[in-house]
Amino acid sequence: MAGTEEGATAVGSGFALEGVGKVYPARSGDVVALEDIDLTVERGSFTALLGPSGCGKSTILRMLADLEEPTSGRATVHDATPAEIRRSHGVGLALQDPSLLPWRTVRENVRLPGQVMRKPVPAAKVDELLRLVGLQDFAKARPGQLSGGMRQRVAIARAIATDPEVLLLDEPFGALDEITRQRLNEELQSLWATSGATALLVTHSIAEAAFLADRVVVMSPRPGRIVGEVRIDFPRPRTEALLGDPAFHAVCDRLRTMLHAGGEAGAAA
Structure with a gap:
C-alpha cells in the first residue's frame, strides 16, 4: 500500500530550495516562472517534480545543476552550493536529448x-x-x-x-514510445539503486512519477508553485506488474486530482 502526505517537508540534506523565485525579463513585461518555492529533499532519495509544461520544473532542475541562478531565495545541494557540487564533478545530468x-x-x-x-x-x-x-x-x-x-x-x-552524488533527469524518456519508456524506467530504477545518488526527475507523466519516485512533488501552472506532494512507498524493485495494481491507480488518481486543483487555482489567480 502506498501512503500519501500532502504539504509535508522531507528532512535531510539532499536538495534544499528556500524561498526560490525566478523572473525572466522580456520586452512585453517580466515573466514570473517560479514563485516562493520551498522544498527539502532527503539525501539518497528519488524525487519527481510533476506539473504541466511551462510550470518551471526544468528551471528548478537547471538551478540545481548550476545552469541557472534564482532571482530570489537560495538553492543548496548536499549542503553546498550548486556551483561547488558541479566543480567537484558530483552531478550526473541526463536530458531529453541524449547529446x-x-x-x-x-x-x-x-x-x-x-x-x-x-x-x-x-x-x-x-x-x-x-x-x-x-x-x-x-x-x-x-x-x-x-x-x-x-x-x-x-x-x-x-x-x-x-x-555522482546527484542525478538530475529532465524528461529523459519523453519522446519515446510507452513500451520502450517503461523498460527504460525499470532500468533507470536499477541504476539509481546501484549508484546511491540523490535523484530528481522532471516529468509531466503521472505514471512515470509514481513508478519511479519515493516522493512526487506537484506544481501549478506558471508561475510555478508547489501545490502538494505524495509519498510513494511501494516496495522496490518495482516492475511492470505494479502498473496493474489498484493501489498504484489510486496514487495516480490522487496526483491527477492535485494537478487539476493546481491548474484551477492558477487560472483563478
Missing part, C-alpha cells in the same frame, strides 16, 4: 565524463553499466547506428559513470 558525440562509440561516450574530469572510469565499470542498460553487444557502435531508446540508455549510463 551523444556522434564520432565516438557507445563505450567512448560512456567514458567521456571521466575523461573530462580526469577521473578515468575503469573498463570493468563501463562493461557493467552497458550490461545493466542492455547494450553490452553495442559497445563499439556509434550513436547513428542506435535507436532513440538505445541512445537514451547510453545517456543514462554516461550520467552515472562517475558515481
